[in-house]
Amino acid sequence: xxxxxxxxxxxxxxxxxxxxxxxxxxxxxxxxxxxxxxxxxxxxxxxxxxxxxxxxxxxxxxxxxxxxxxxxxxxxxxxxxxxxxxxxxxxxxxxxxxxxxxxxxxxxxxxxxxxxxxxxxxxxxxxxxxxxxxxxxxxxxxxxxxxxxxxxxxxxxxxxxxxxxxxxxxxxxxxxxxxxxxxxxxxxxxxxxxxxxxxxxxxxxxxxxxxxxxxxxxxxxxxxxxxxxxxxxxxxxxxxxxxxxxxxxxxxxxxxxxxxxxxxxxxxxxxxxxxxxxxxxxxxxxxxxxxxxxxxxxxxxxxxxxxxxxxxxxxxxxxxxxxxxxxxxxxxxxxxxxx
Amino acid sequence: xxxxxxxxxxxxxxxxxxxxxxxxxxxxxxxxxxxxxxxxxxxxxxxxxxxxxxxxxxxxxxxxxxxxxxxxxxxxxxxxxxxxxxxxxxxxxxxxxxxxxxxxxxxxxxxxxxxxxxxxxxxxxxxxxxxxxxxxxxxxxxxxxxxxxxxxxxxxxxxxxxxxxxxxxxxxxxxxxxxxxxxxxxxxxxxxxxxxxxxxxxxxxxxxxxxxxxxxxxxxxxxxxxxxxxxxxxxxxxxxxxxxxxxxxxxxxxxxxxxxxxxxxxxxxxxxxxxxxxxxxxxxxxxxxxxxxxxxxxxxxxxxxxxxxxxxxxxxxxxxxxxxxxxxxxxxxxxxxxxxxxxxx
Ligand SMILES: Nc1ncnc2c1ncn2[C@@H]1O[C@H](COP(=O)(O)OP(=O)(O)O)[C@@H](O)[C@H]1O
Ligand SMILES: [Mg+2]
Numbered sequence: 312x313x314x315x316x317x318x319x320x321x322x323x324x325x326x327x328x329x330x331x332x333x334x335x336x337x338x339x340x341x342x343x344x345x346x347x348x349x350x351x352x353x354x355x356x357x358x359x360x361x362x363x364x365x366x367x368x369x370x371x372x373x374x375x376x377x378x379x380x381x382x383x384x385x386x387x388x389x390x391x392x393x394x395x396x397x398x399x400x401x402x403x404x405x406x407x408x409x410x411x412x413x414x415x416x417x418x419x420x421x422x423x424x425x426x427x428x429x430x431x432x433x434x435x436x437x438x439x440x441x442x443x444x445x446x447x448x449x450x451x452x453x454x455x456x457x458x459x460x461x462x463x464x465x466x467x468x469x470x471x472x473x474x475x476x477x478x479x480x481x482x483x484x485x486x487x488x489x490x491x492x493x494x495x496x497x498x499x500x501x502x503x504x505x506x507x508x509x510x511x512x513x514x515x516x517x518x519x520x521x522x523x524x525x526x527x528x529x530x531x532x533x534x535x536x537x538x539x540x541x542x543x544x545x546x547x548x549x550x551x552x553x554x555x556x557x558x559x560x561x562x563x564x565x566x567x568x569x570x571x572x573x574x575x576x577x578x579x580x581x582x583x584x585x586x587x588x589x590x591x592x593x594x595x596x597x598x599x600x601x602x603x604x605x606x607x608x609x610x611x612x613x614x615x616x617x618x619x620x621x622x623x624x625x626x627x628x629x630x631x632x633x634x635x636x637x638x639x640x641x642x643x644x645x646x647x648x649x650x
Numbered sequence: 651x652x653x654x655x656x657x658x659x660x661x662x663x664x665x666x667x668x669x670x671x672x673x674x675x676x677x678x679x680x681x682x683x684x685x686x687x688x689x690x691x692x693x694x695x696x697x698x699x700x701x702x703x704x705x706x707x708x709x710x711x712x713x714x715x716x717x718x719x720x721x722x723x724x725x726x727x728x729x730x731x732x733x734x735x736x737x738x739x740x741x742x743x744x745x746x747x748x749x750x751x752x753x754x755x756x757x758x759x760x761x762x763x764x765x766x767x768x769x770x771x772x773x774x775x776x777x778x779x780x781x782x783x784x785x786x787x788x789x790x791x792x793x794x795x796x797x798x799x800x801x802x803x804x805x806x807x808x809x810x811x812x813x814x815x816x817x818x819x820x821x822x823x824x825x826x827x828x829x830x831x832x833x834x835x836x837x838x839x840x841x842x843x844x845x846x847x848x849x850x851x852x853x854x855x856x857x858x859x860x861x862x863x864x865x866x867x868x869x870x871x872x873x874x875x876x877x878x879x880x881x882x883x884x885x886x887x888x889x890x891x892x893x894x895x896x897x898x899x900x901x902x903x904x905x906x907x908x909x910x911x912x913x914x915x916x917x918x919x920x921x922x923x924x925x926x927x928x929x930x931x932x933x934x935x936x937x938x939x940x941x942x943x944x945x946x947x948x949x950x951x952x953x954x955x956x957x958x959x960x961x962x963x964x965x966x967x968x969x970x971x972x973x974x975x976x977x978x979x980x981x982x983x984x985x986x987x988x989x990x991x992x993x994x995x
Pocket of ligand 2: 368371372373502503
């Protein structure tokens with residue numbers, strides 16, 4: 312098959328649910344421009360799960376938020392395309408964007424303690440959401456639908472008249488998930504949905520998300536700085552470093568054959584994966600100052616395999632196997648000259 | 651704690667505060683140079699007559715005795731039930747009952763304060779919202795500039811300019827008094843002319859009293875709107891950055907819902923607190939406005955009486971102002987509890 316789309320696209324010919332092409336997102340701050348997302352491309356089919364992994368500050372949230380076009384000020388989409396059902400949303404007027412949000416793509420935020428309106432009852436959050444997108448639904452009907460959603464989340468429907476502060480963090484994240492799935496979107500983006508929660512609650516929330524995703528046949532983008540969570544639950548994985556997509560692979564492939572030194576180090580820093588004689592190692596150094604990233608590969612200052620070329624040229628994202636891409640000179644020198 | 655017991659506690663707590671305020675005014679008035687008697691007789695003073703008046707006013711007694719006489723009058727329940735206002739003593743200038751004067755001047759101040767606050771919030775809150783939503787744009791700078799100018803302009807200056815334009819030059823609006831002197835004021839029910847004339851169903855009086863209110867409340871309202879703009883803008887900017895606002899946008903809610911139902915509803919709490927805290931200062935503006943517009947309220951009463959060192963009148967008016975401030979802060983607290991479910995009682 313001869314096809315000009317990226318090689319990892321495989322044989323699929325029908326329109327994917329989400330297709331991102333050469334996306335760049337910049338924060339134009341007074342101290343300079345931060346290229347928070349750089350040349351990111353991938354696609355997602357209906358019902359698939361994609362994991363976005365990488366240390367904090369690597370651009371995961373920025374990438375996630377750009378899909379619903381809510382990158383915070385002073386962020387702007389600097390280039391590329393974001394196609395939902397084949398339609399590029401980058402230049403879509405804001406009012407059309409609003410009809411997408413919540414119905415087609417939903418977002419679950421990191422900290423449920425601050426994600427609900429403190430002065431609105433839980434029920435009001437649902438009713439307003441349903442009636443915004445389905446104006447013909449009566450208040451009463453929306454209320455009943457909200458109760459059903461709460462029941463499915465394991466929350467007593469009577470609590471619909473409670474205020475957010477009357478719920479625990481785990482409960483609030485359930486409610487946020489409920490709000491995300493209430494209109495049966497095709498894609499849910501969950502941005503560190505359990506990072507702010509107790510360890511015991513974390514797995515429950517992720518299980519809930521997983522079962523709802525299956526039940527409603529939604530696609531999921533799971534964002535986490537914790538690669539182990541993503542390995543457990545995602546079909547495809549993107550590893551981000553300093554705004555770059557440094558590796559892309561299927562979950563099993565990435566787990567079994569991590570290619571990028573950064574991915575390898577991330578895996579080594581996860582406790583108890585099969586290897587019993589494994590040495591736990593934290594990655595030395597810290598992510599670069601995004602206002603002044605290093606030349607060449609952005610990871611070289613922390614990399615144990617740095618070569619001369621890494622400091623001067625930026626590697627290209629190259630294919631090293633079926634659905635496996637890596638941005639590293641260890642796998643060839645087809646890198647482009649950086650300025 | 652129930653709302654009832656909360657309110658009762660708050661009311662009881664205002665008593666020591668007011669007593670302290672009263673004691674301070676009592677002492678400060680008497681420390682100031684000049685006293686009502688010498689000012690009354692000016693230079694052609696007859697020592698005997700002066701002595702008689704001093705005796706009449708109780709000023710020949712020791713200070714502590716005067717103080718306790720005054721307090722005793724204040725808590726005189728019989729007097730209160732007979733007159734309908736507390737015994738604040740007799741004016742040292744006109745020998746009339748201060749309680750009566752203060753109670754009839756207060757509604758004028760209240761009415762001015764209410765309409766000024768309406769103008770200030772109707773102007774300041776939307777402008778603050780617009781400024782915050784167009785952060786750092788030309789519009790934002792224009793609105794901020796407007797806020798700074800209105801805040802900085804002296805009351806007298808703005809008042810006189812408005813009087814010149816709309817009163818002297820255009821003859822559209824009266825430049826002073828609560829109602830056209832040829833119109834009999836409405837019968838006192840609340841003491842607010844606009845309300846009382848409506849209650850009476852008299853639209854001529856309503857029209858006349860509203861017309862008289864426009865310039866003074868516009869003056870004070872414009873000046874206060876600067877504070878409202880700044881408070882609203884700052885708090886909106888804070889709130890618009892919060893996660894629940896982004897989360898609301900992420901659900902595709904309409905911009906107006908997000909701005910008003912999410913951001914402003916929550917920004918309103920700190921705005922309310924600040925307004926409550928600054929209310930005493932707002933009354934300072936009311937005093938100046940009343941003077942500029944010959945508005946027969948408490949502020950003008952104080953300004954007039956201070957020249958005569960009318961001790962009792964000043965004490966009475968200051969206590970009344972103190973009560974007003976305490977009442978407003980109580981209302982703000984109750985409103986706060988109403989708006990914020992987290993502290994609802
Ligand atoms: N509002 C902002 N203004 C300026 N820079 C920002 C802003 N938000 C994020 N950034 C920068 O963008 C980069 C990516 O941030 P983010 O997407 O939040 O990363 P992650 O979600 O992976 O932790 C970071 O280096 C951060 O400094
Ligand atoms: Mg993040």
